[in-house]
Amino acid sequence: MAGTLSAGDGRRAARLLAPAYLWLTLAVFLPLSAMLFFSFLTAAPFGDKPVEATLSNYRAFFETSTYALLLWKSIKLGLWVTGACILIGYPCALVLAKQIRGRAREALFLLVILPFWSNSLVRIFSWAIVLRGNGVLDRALDAVWPGDVRLALMFTPAAVVIGLVHSYLPYVILTSYLALQAIDDDIVEAARSLGARRLTILWRLVLPLSLPGLLAGAVLVFVPVVGSFMEPRILGGRFGTYYGTVIEDQFVAVFNWPLGAALSFILLAVVLLILGVSSPVLRRGMQ
Amino acid sequence: MAEVSVRGVTKRFGEMTALDDVSLDFVNGGFFALLGPSGSGKTTLLRVIAGFLFPDAGEVRIAGQPVERVPVEKREIGMMFQSYALFPNLSVAENVGFGLRTRKVPRAEERRRVGEALELVQLEGLGERKPKALSGGQRQRVALARAIVTNPKVLLLDEPLSALDKSLRVDMQIELKRIQREVGITTIFVTHDQEEALTLADRIGILREGRLVQAGPPREVYNAPVDAFTARFLGEANILPDILPEGARVALPSGMRAAAVRPEALRLTAEQPEDTDNILPGRLVQRVFAGSMATCVVDVAGVTWKVIDRDRDLPQLSDDAAVWLSWDTADTLPIAPG
Incomplete structure (x- = not known):
């Protein structure tokens, strides 16, 4: 019967898939299970201190409202950054896919994926130079704008959002571009021949048909941004305490790995929950 | 429904002249085939008439109005694409009703006219389906219904039947002719299939390298081709050699x-x-x-x-x-x- 694998095909598939699954097991599940194990301990089992099993690390999350508030702050950050990436990235992908042809498209593509090529620390410190008071941005505005301009974006939530949007924008552009590229030009022309204006075509045809790509990009941005710590720490200053930075502190500064691990798994659970709750919407969009 | 008139239309793409001083009249209610090999400019001419392209020189009139600078959205034409270009995210009824929705036709009237159009193409009861769930012939009928439901002034068909297999194509030729007669709409269609042109059209125009070589009723063009190209292109023709072989006897009419x-x-x-x-x-x-x-x-x-x-x-x-x-x-x- 078509669609089912014979025993021989199955064996061959298993042989071909084995390296990938082996790698996934080693690289993802083993470290993650180790972390899951740590999260139920009183201390990381590296020193001489006696180690016991406990739920206190998970209880810590619920004992004060601090962690929950920070998590909510991080989720809001994720929504802001995802929203900004969609608003900037989707029109960009639309122009790339439908308006520009040939070499100009290649050049613009290169610019889009440029953030991927630079080290993230370098990228973030570059933003710091641009955004700080009397920095590149302030001076440039001073030069063209009459009067004294003090944006002082550095060490504000806005700076964090700008840095994160810059880092994650390519995901939305690339996934949207691929989805838009797959839309036949005939479809747009057919709609025009039926009297549809640009906005109608965008709203009734192009957007619904490219929604799977847009949503995939949004998920790719939202999930890592909620757990991000580098951009908040460097660009956020005293506003820069987020859920991700607290987790980082547990591992790097406080050396309380079990608490860091427990907070990470709570984040994982919450992100999965959010995706799970929104999955009916996502799935409808993907169809 | 209207007559279409093309006067001295020239269209260049960079160095390439796609249309070179083409003049043609399409009579009201007629079924006109534009025929030519690939690269002859027939599709370019169709796109100029549709309004996807503006000519570099010349005039296009629909129902007497000059339209060569009117974009396709405002030209009130119906167009059927080779790929059918159905909207995959919309149902059959929504596809057919698309042009009515953009023209702000009331919903009740939209439903009625969509129903009539689906009846005309014999697809009653399939309105809720998605295009994916239709056969090739059915998709073609949906595309046709969508193109004519808005009562366009002219119906343009770009290689309408080339995606169908042979037996279905003959059925659709008959069907297309019936629908065109029933609606009485001025129809211009592009094809490279000379048999299709001879079967369907009541006038044909033959293009070659951007120029109109000959236009007229199929029988006339077939029986009196203006040159060897037309004679060969429209059916097959043996060209008499300049120097006749020994034993030959040919009585050429005078002149x-x-x-x-x-x-x-x-x-x-x-x-x-x-x-x-x-x-x-x-x-x-x-x-x-x-x-x-x-x-x-x-x-x-x-x-x-x-x-x-x-x-x-x-x-x-x-x-x-x-x-x-x-x-x-x-x-x-x-x-x-x-």
Whole structure:
């Protein structure tokens, strides 16, 4: 019967898939299970201190409202950054896919994926130079704008959002571009021949048909941004305490790995929950 | 419904001239086929009439109004694409109703007109389906219904039947002709299939390298091609060589300098015929038997001639046999040398 694998095909598939699954097991599940194990301990089992099993690390999350508030702050950050990436990235992908042809498209593509090529620390410190008071941005505005301009974006939530949007924008552009590229030009022309204006075509045809790509990009941005710590720490200053930075502190500064691990798994659970709750919407969009 | 008139239209793409001073009239309610090989400019002409392209020079009028600078959205045309270009995220009814929705037709009227259009193309009851769930022929009908439901002034079809397989294509030709008659809409369609053009259209225009070579009713163009290209393109034609081989006898009508003969006008005999004005000696190269008729390839002094004749003398003939071709002077097609 078509669609089912014979025993021989199955064996061959298993042989071909084995390296990938082996790698996934080693690289993802083993470290993650180790972390899951740590999260139920009183201390990381590296020193001489006696180690016991406990739920206190998970209880810590619920004992004060601090962690929950920070998590909510991080989720809001994720929504802001995802929203900004969609608003900037989707029109960009639309122009790339439908308006520009040939070499100009290649050049613009290169610019889009440029953030991927630079080290993230370098990228973030570059933003710091641009955004700080009397920095590149302030001076440039001073030069063209009459009067004294003090944006002082550095060490504000806005700076964090700008840095994160810059880092994650390519995901939305690339996934949207691929989805838009797959839309036949005939479809747009057919709609025009039926009297549809640009906005109608965008709203009734192009957007619904490219929604799977847009949503995939949004998920790719939202999930890592909620757990991000580098951009908040460097660009956020005293506003820069987020859920991700607290987790980082547990591992790097406080050396309380079990608490860091427990907070990470709570984040994982919450992100999965959010995706799970929104999955009916996502799935409808993907169809 | 309206007449369409194209006057001196020229369209260039960079160095390439896609349309070169083309003038054509499309009568109200007529069914017009634009025929030509690929790269002849037929699709460009259709897109100029549709409004996807603006001509570099010349005039396009629909119902007497100059429209060469009116974009497609405002031209009130209906267009059917080779790929059908159905909207995959919308149902059949939403596809057909799309053009009514953009024109802000009330919902009740939209429902009624969509129903009528689906009935016209014999797809009643399939309105809720998605295009994915339709067969090729059904998709084509949806595309046609979508193009005509808005009562456009002119219906433009770009290679409408080329994506269908042969048997379905013949059915759809008949269907398309019926619908066009029923609606009475001025229809212009582009095709490279000469048989399709002859079957469907009541006028055809032949394009070559951006120029209009000939236009007229199919029978007229078929029986009186203006040049060798048209004669060969519209059906098959054997072009008479300038220097006739020994033993040939050709009675060219006065004033005619070059001529062609259709394969089906030729008779093939083993003996030299006595009672005819036009005879050519040749050598039988190949024959393909197809029921009552046979298609033969005959070498006439180094030039290949095609003959379609009843399977009369053929059984006795061996390959490479000397044969005679003959025809009546009335079947000699005058052509301009080219």
